[in-house]
Amino acid sequence: MDMINPLPKGTSVIVKIFTDTDFFEAYGTVVYSHPNLGIGVTFRDVNPFYSTMLKKWLLAAMQAKRHVEEADTLGVKESWNTTIGDATLTYSTEGVVGRGFNHNCEIKRSDQTTRLPAIQTTDRLTRDEVEKRFAPTVLKHTLLK
Numbered sequence: 001m002d003m004i005n006p007l008p009k010g011t012s013v014i015v016k017i018f019t020d021t022d023f024f025e026a027y028g029t030v031v032y033s034h035p036n037l038g039i040g041v042t043f044r045d046v047n048p049f050y051s052t053m054l055k056k057w058l059l060a061a062m063q064a065k066r067h068v069e070e071a072d073t074l075g076v077k078e079s080w081n082t083t084i085g086d087a088t089l090t091y092s093t094e095g096v097v098g099r100g101f102n103h104n105c106e107i108k109r110s111d112q113t114t115r116l117p118a119i120q121t122t123d124r125l126t127r128d129e130v131e132k133r134f135a136p137t138v139l140k141h142t143l144l145k
Contacts, residue, residue, distance in 0.1 A: 002038040
């Protein structure tokens with residue numbers, strides 16, 4: 001667990017983890033402590049209900065990681081649309097982790113299509129990040145016309 005001022009090794013703790021829909025609680029003991037980094041905890045006497053919940057979360061995390069790793073190996077190609085006024089914007093992201101990504105935006109208005117200069121990054125951007133990067137140019141071509 002991340003902590004700037006971690007508890008000392010051997011300290012007894014109660015760990016509570018909440019999600020929007022689930023809850024986990026267990027008694028534990030600090031097994032290692034690193035200043036400015038955090039602690040490692042081993043759980044004791046975990047209620048079977050909470051043990052099942054923790055296993056469910058860990059399985060979901062492993063499956064999500066496997067899915068991302070498979071996508072990274074195969075590459076990422078994604079596109080989505082949004083509308084501003086009478087303009088349809090098509091955003092796309094394509095690339096492979098470790099090689100880089102191209103992020104594109106195309107604006108279609110009636111019979112006119114404008115392709116904005118691509119944004120290249122070393123890391124994959126989220127959809128929100130892509131849209132924010134293109135926002136100033138999109139505004140010039142949509143709302144300000």
